[in-house]
Amino acid sequence: xxxxxxxxxxHADKLLEQTLTHxxxxxxxxxxxxxxxxxxxxxxxxxxxxxxxVLGVAGVLQTVPSVALLGFLIPLLGIGVGPxxxxxxxxxxxxxIRNTYVGITEVxxxxxxxxxxxxxxxxxxxxxxxLPLALPVIFAGVRTATVINVGVATLAAYVAAGGLGxxxxxxIALSNVNMMLAGAIPAALxxxxxxxxxxxxxxxxxxxxxxxxxxxxxxxxxxxxFYLLPGREDKLIAGFAHEFYGRADGYxxxxxxxxxxxxxxxxxxxxxxxxxxQGQVDIISGYSTDGRIKAFDLLVLADNRHxxxxxxxxxxxxxxxxxxxxxxGPTLDKLAGKLTDSVMTALNYQADYKKEAPEAIAREFLKQxxxxxxxxxxxxxxxxxxxxxxxxxxxxxxxxxxxLIEGQTPLRxxxxxxxxxxxxxxxxxxxxxxxxxxxxxxxxxxxxxxPSASTLQHLxxxxxxxxxxxRQQFQEKYKLDWLKPLGFNNSYCLMMRREQAxxxxxxxxxxxxxxxxxx
Numbered sequence: 001x002x003x004x005x006x007x008x009x010x011h012a013d014k015l016l017e018q019t020l021t022h023x024x025x026x027x028x029x030x031x032x033x034x035x036x037x038x039x040x041x042x043x044x045x046x047x048x049x050x051x052x053x054v055l056g057v058a059g060v061l062q063t064v065p066s067v068a069l070l071g072f073l074i075p076l077l078g079i080g081v082g083p084x085x086x087x088x089x090x091x092x093x094x095x096x097i098r099n100t101y102v103g104i105t106e107v108x109x110x111x112x113x114x115x116x117x118x119x120x121x122x123x124x125x126x127x128x129x130x131l132p133l134a135l136p137v138i139f140a141g142v143r144t145a146t147v148i149n150v151g152v153a154t155l156a157a158y159v160a161a162g163g164l165g166x167x168x169x170x171x172i173a174l175s176n177v178n179m180m181l182a183g184a185i186p187a188a189l190x191x192x193x194x195x196x197x198x199x200x201x202x203x204x205x206x207x208x209x210x211x212x213x214x215x216x217x218x219x220x221x222x223x224x225x226f227y228l229l230p231g232r233e234d235k236l237i238a239g240f241a242h243e244f245y246g247r248a249d250g251y252x253x254x255x256x257x258x259x260x261x262x263x264x265x266x267x268x269x270x271x272x273x274x275x276x277x278q279g280q281v282d283i284i285s286g287y288s289t290d291g292r293i294k295a296f297d298l299l300v301l302a303d304n305r306h307x308x309x310x311x312x313x314x315x316x317x318x319x320x321x322x323x324x325x326x327x328x329g330p331t332l333d334k335l336a337g338k339l340t341d342s343v344m345t346a347l348n349y350q351a352d353y354k355k356e357a358p359e360a361i362a363r364e365f366l367k368q369x370x371x372x373x374x375x376x377x378x379x380x381x382x383x384x385x386x387x388x389x390x391x392x393x394x395x396x397x398x399x400x401x402x403x404l405i406e407g408q409t410p411l412r413x414x415x416x417x418x419x420x421x422x423x424x425x426x427x428x429x430x431x432x433x434x435x436x437x438x439x440x441x442x443x444x445x446x447x448x449x450x451p452s453a454s455t456l457q458h459l460x461x462x463x464x465x466x467x468x469x470x471r472q473q474f475q476e477k478y479k480l481d482w483l484k485p486l487g488f489n490n491s492y493c494l495m496m497r498r499e500q501a502x503x504x505x506x507x508x509x510x511x512x513x514x515x516x517x518x519x
Contacts, residue, residue, distance in 0.1 A: 007178040015167070019186050022163040025081075025156055026149045026190075027223035029088030033145060034220070037093050038138070041100025042126065051101060058094040066091070066155050074159060079267060079275050084153070084161035091152050092145035099141025103134025136202050142216075143198040150191040154183065160239060160265040160275065170266065173243035173421035235516055238262040239281035241269035243421045249308060249446040250285065250492060257307035258513045269391055273298075273352070276497060283512070288491045289341055289393065291349025299498040302508035308492045310463040311440035313339070314485040315401070316474065321384060321435040322481060328384065329483060331408050332401070332436075336484035338369050344393065344488040351392045358392075362399035366407075373407035380412035387425050387434035388417045393490065397438040422447045430478055440490060444470040444482070463489060 008015065044051040061069075066087060073083035107130050115125045131138075157165030167183030170176070201216065244250035245266055254260040262283070267275055272284040273292040286293070288300060288311075315332050322329045339347075347365060350356045366372035386401055388394035395417055402413040416434055419425045422443050428434045445451070445466055451459070451473075459469055463485075471482040494509055506512050 004178045004181055007182060011167075011182065015182060015186070018162060018164050018166055018183075019190075021161075022150070022153055022156075022165075022187065022190065023223055025084060025088060025153045025161065025163055026146065026194075027220050029085050029149055029153075030092055030142070030146060031220050031224050032085070032089045033092035033096050034142070036089075037096030037141075038100050040093075041097045041138075042104065044097070045101050045104040048105075055094070055098055055101070058097050061090045062094045066152050067158070070155060070159055074271065074274075078278055079159045079161075079271055079280055080265075081156075081161045083159050084156035087155075088149050088152055091148050095141040095144040095148070096138075097141075099137050099144075100134070103137030104130045106137070107133050139198060139202040143195060143202065146194045146198060147191050150187060150194060154187055157242070157266055158268050159271065160267040160281075162265075166242070166266045169268075170242040170246050172424075173241075174246045174423060176246065179246070236262070236282040236512075237280075238264035238283040239267045239272050239275050240264040240285045241272060242266050243269070244285040244492065247422075247447055248450070249442055253307045253446075254494075254509065257305050258509050260509065260513050260516075262516065276495065279497075282496060282500065284495050286493055286495050287391070287393065288493045289344045289348060289488055291345055291347070291352040291392075293495065294345070294349055295353035297498045298495040299501045299507070301494045301496065301501075301506065301512060303491075303493065304508055304510060306461055307509070309442035309445060309461050310466050310489055311442040311491045312463050312467055312485045312489050313344075313397070313438055313440055313487075314467070315436050315483045316429060316439045316444070317436040317481050317483060318429060318432065319475070319479045319481055320432075325382065325384070325409070325411060327409055328405075328411065329481075331405060333484045334371055334408070335369075335400070335404065335486055337487040338371075339486040339488050341488045344486075344490065347396050348393055351396060358395045358399040359403075361396055362403050365400060366403055371404055371408075375406045376410070380406075380410055382410065383412045383414055384435045385414045385416060385433070387419045387428055387437035388415070389422070389425055389437075390418045390420055394438060397486075401436075401438070429480065438486075439482075441466045441470050441482075441485075442491065444474065449473050449477075 040054060044054050069087045069090070070083055073086055077083045077086065104126075111129060111133070112125055115129045120128065153163050154165035154168055156163040157169045164183040164187045167179050168187075171178070171180030171183065240251060245264060246252070251260075251264070265275075265281060267281075267284075269285075272281075272286065273290070273296060275281045276284045276298065277292075277296045286298075286300075292298070293300065317329065317332070343365075347361055350361050351358055363372060384405065386398055388398040398415055398417050402415055405411055405413050416428070419428060419434075419437075422439075425434075425437050425439070426448055429437060441463070449470065459465060467482065467485060474480045474482060494512070496506060496512075501507065504515055506515055
């Protein structure tokens, strides 16, 4: 617990900022849902033939998985606050529409007849009789919508809209429990707090509830304004992957080596390139062999001070697996040196830009390399389990390995793709959940081994030196073996749109730091 409280203290400013953003996202979407949902609920209470259709549509929207809904909205609205607010708004609609409808329709017909008997118009009956009597039920819907939105708002970080999800996503990517808890606990407390407050409001008498409802309607726009609080304006907007932002060989390494200071938007790494292509960010973290560099005409900023170490790709395998299947290691080593930087970039380009399937890309590559063999028919009794991280290159490598192994050995390959960040893959390998996965030497050095500063200072940052050091340490500490390198170096890097970088005179990370530091 001491580590957790230390983390909270060190990140108090950002935690407060993201908590306010989270509250703002929740109540902006809730305000929109109230403005649309309550009138819709009133409408279908008057025209009951529409009720089943309206509630059916709202119900279907409620059942769509949140990540899938965001994925559908991103091509339409881009990244940022747009898709996040629309998704939250849609999730809040059903309980508000339904409870407004139910609350009004359940008002006793005798009460409405009595109101008509004293000469009230339909509008007067609605405002002076039906809505006041329906308020407890309507507030139950608002209460449900609020709690739902507090939880779903954590996914706003997926599309760079901020909120407590930034801590949760980063913690998952880095397997940092303190970071995950720093986002999860405040989100849970917000949900419990808002639920408790609205429950107390719901239980008030009708007379007091009218006053409470008025106060709530004033409070919602106030809480919504938290999302509009002014922040520091940066000359250039950066968009970083959650893992890059927290890894020692990512943004912290740039801060240490270059003194780079930015306030990045944290984005899912699969959305960063689309964000810079659409002009929503100016700088992104990325990978030097990514095919979208060519597709979107991006410039990789030169790392003259070598903040990023070599990232030679190679399979990491459990020693027990190599001992169990003697032909397994030599089969994997057939790919050694076959995937150069240019080859891997071209393969990534086919998947990222041309949208070709990794299976087809892998098959064509193996054929050109003279390594493809059609798998022999028959039951395969022995199985190896392969893992991969969540980005295009790893999916392609996983498919290359699967086809290579099943074509040249009697082994069956079970793939567990999309395991997430480095630590998740490594833990799965170390514990035996998987038998091997493709990794990068720089990642193995700085993220997994984390040697002392003096060790790093004396270690030549050359591809061969880093590979030999990492291989030796993995064998000694974990009984894991790095097989022969594939031949390409997929380094972390910073990128800008080429045209913008040219206009600003930025060619390297040092140029970027100088530009940002100019008044």
